[in-house]
Amino acid sequence: MTGFxxxxxxxxxxxxxxxxxLVAPTLVVxxxxxxxxxxxxxxxxxxxxxxxxxFFSNPQWFGSLVVSLKIAAMVAVVATVIGTMAAIGxxxxxxxxxxxxxxxxxxxxxxxxxxxxxxIYAVYLDTRLVGTWTGYVLAHTLLAIPFVVIAVGAxxxxxxxxxxTAAASLGASRLTTFFTVTLPLILxxxxxxxxxxxxxxxxxxxxxxxxxxxxxxxxxxxIFSSMTRDADPTVAAVGSLIFxxxxxxxxxxxxxxxxxxxx
Amino acid sequence: MSVLTGRAPRGALLLTLPAIAVLxxxxxxxxxxxxxxxxxxxxxxLANYVWFFQTPVNLTVLARTFTIAFWVTACCVLVAYPxxxxxxxxxxxxxxxxxxxxxxxxxxxxxxxxxxxxxxxxDSGVINRILLALGFExxxxxxxxxxxTIGMTQVLLPFMIMPLYAVMRGIDLRLLQAxxxxxxxxxxxxxxxxxxxxxxxxFAGATLVFILSLGFxxxxxxxxxxxxxMLSTLIQQQVLSLLSWGRGGAMGVVLLVATFGVLAxxxxxxxxxxxxxxxxx
Numbered sequence: 001m002t003g004f005x006x007x008x009x010x011x012x013x014x015x016x017x018x019x020x021x022l023v024a025p026t027l028v029v030x031x032x033x034x035x036x037x038x039x040x041x042x043x044x045x046x047x048x049x050x051x052x053x054x055f056f057s058n059p060q061w062f063g064s065l066v067v068s069l070k071i072a073a074m075v076a077v078v079a080t081v082i083g084t085m086a087a088i089g090x091x092x093x094x095x096x097x098x099x100x101x102x103x104x105x106x107x108x109x110x111x112x113x114x115x116x117x118x119x120i121y122a123v124y125l126d127t128r129l130v131g132t133w134t135g136y137v138l139a140h141t142l143l144a145i146p147f148v149v150i151a152v153g154a155x156x157x158x159x160x161x162x163x164x165t166a167a168a169s170l171g172a173s174r175l176t177t178f179f180t181v182t183l184p185l186i187l188x189x190x191x192x193x194x195x196x197x198x199x200x201x202x203x204x205x206x207x208x209x210x211x212x213x214x215x216x217x218x219x220x221x222x223i224f225s226s227m228t229r230d231a232d233p234t235v236a237a238v239g240s241l242i243f244x245x246x247x248x249x250x251x252x253x254x255x256x257x258x259x260x261x262x263x
Numbered sequence: 264m265s266v267l268t269g270r271a272p273r274g275a276l277l278l279t280l281p282a283i284a285v286l287x288x289x290x291x292x293x294x295x296x297x298x299x300x301x302x303x304x305x306x307x308x309l310a311n312y313v314w315f316f317q318t319p320v321n322l323t324v325l326a327r328t329f330t331i332a333f334w335v336t337a338c339c340v341l342v343a344y345p346x347x348x349x350x351x352x353x354x355x356x357x358x359x360x361x362x363x364x365x366x367x368x369x370x371x372x373x374x375x376x377x378x379x380x381x382x383x384x385x386d387s388g389v390i391n392r393i394l395l396a397l398g399f400e401x402x403x404x405x406x407x408x409x410x411x412t413i414g415m416t417q418v419l420l421p422f423m424i425m426p427l428y429a430v431m432r433g434i435d436l437r438l439l440q441a442x443x444x445x446x447x448x449x450x451x452x453x454x455x456x457x458x459x460x461x462x463x464x465x466f467a468g469a470t471l472v473f474i475l476s477l478g479f480x481x482x483x484x485x486x487x488x489x490x491x492x493m494l495s496t497l498i499q500q501q502v503l504s505l506l507s508w509g510r511g512g513a514m515g516v517v518l519l520v521a522t523f524g525v526l527a528x529x530x531x532x533x534x535x536x537x538x539x540x541x542x543x544x
Contacts (some may be wrong), residue, residue, distance in 0.1 A: 014346075015346055022417065042383070043389075085281060085282070089276065092274075093279075101283070110475065111522065112495060113495070199370060203374075224374055224485075236378070250367060250370060
């Protein structure tokens with residue numbers, strides 16, 4: 001497309017601006033996290049690392065990080081097992097019913113968060129699940145299942161079923177076939193589903209805001225209440241740490257994926 | 264008999280059972296409770312719905328929710344289209360960089376991104392400082408509808424870019440070359456060939472962004488003010504502050520109906536545009 005120069009330049013320029021607009025706003029939390037006064041005025045005056053120190057030493061902050069990590073790890077396990085089973089079931093059904101079940105299992109992604117949160121809160125009040133580990137894990141699992149179903153389903157769609165038939169014809173039992181043939185081949189989908197489930201739980205805030213308790217609080221809830229209470233740059237320090245961790249994980253994942261495809 | 268090709272639909276159904284159980288317990292039952300309470304509290308009947316549709320404030324907020332969702336969707340389409348197009352034609356390295364720019368904000372929690380927008384949009388924030396330095400007057404951004412729209416567009420943009428990119432990646436660019444070799448102007452071949460082929464992606468992304476916008480909560484709450492309240496905030500106020508489960512429930516049902524209504528309306532369009540594109544999937 002050599003005769004298309006002016007259009008090309010315009011496209012490149014607008015993409016650069018959009019890329020900056022996507023990434024740059026989030027970056028302001030990094031300089032903000034080194035502020036030396038308790039204020040969110042930007043640009044910050046002076047330099048200090050006291051907000052990072054506060055995050056790691058204050059039990060309110062560090063405790064909520066530990067709670068979030070534990071819940072996210074449990075959700076990653078539970079949602080991945082349940083979601084993978086469902087994805088295999090849907091693939092095996094191969095009928096209209098399978099398609100309908102798939103659509104139904106994806107609905108938690110699009111239902112309005114507050115309506116879901118209010119409903120869950122009502123049910124949890126009656127069943128004494130407010131502010132409990134079980135309550136958090138159940139609610140986050142609901143929200144994480146769609147991501148696992150999508151990730152594993154995508155992998156199953158390109159899986160060659162004749163491999164299973166071959167294993168069976170050689171005398172392998174169904175369980176042996178699953179663990180030695182199917183599972184290793186769909187493992188990439190399962191792993192990315194688990195990662196999605198972990199992040200979904202770790203980031204979830206709306207339902208958590210309703211079912212939280214002072215004794216059991218997740219990190220996003222702590223960030224949210226700090227933001228609505230006062231201008232504490234500790235939120236910027238947490239934000240910077242989350243941003244850094246996310247970039248590293250995605251960057252590594254993409255590079256490994258690209259290498260493997262190239263090899 | 265193998266796990267995937269086995270001919271036992273009952274076994275396959277059993278495998279989906281745990282997921283369906285979670286869905287029933289943690290989504291269907293809660294929604295049922297909300298619907299029930301909206302008709303039953305404080306007295307049985309339609310009182311909560313009559314109240315909702317007869318209170319001007321509620322109608323204003325409902326209309327505003329749809330207006331904001333419309334503008335966010337429109338902005339997302341305009342911004343995502345050239346970006347997704349560039350992703351679909353870029354070389355592997357550039358594409359990786361462009362994908363990173365979409366995925367990183369997508370994975371960083373919404374609360375953190377909203378915090379960034381609070382810092383940027385506040386009255387003494389970065390944007391207003393730049394405007395002042397350029398000789399313009401200060402603009403009120405935080406606690407306004409404009410601020411909410413800007414923040415929501417950026418948070419929701421990945422949901423528009425990804426479906427659009429998925430469709431554009433499958434479009435055969437040789438069609439454009441063919442049109443050009445037959446003498447069509449690039450602008451004409453874009454509007455007659457490329458745009459119609461990419462419409463399924465536009466519809467899918469726009470529907471997703473619109474639906475998610477209708478129920479958005481955190482961003483409007485932190486970036487908005489009394490003049491930019493959306494329906495979600497009103498529901499939360501009814502339930503948590505006023506302890507009025509009936510009225511809050513009725514509002515929730517209205518929001519649910521709106522969400523699934525939009526989905527039902529958009530469904531046929533998505534299918535039709537798939538047919539236009541000639542694709543079977």
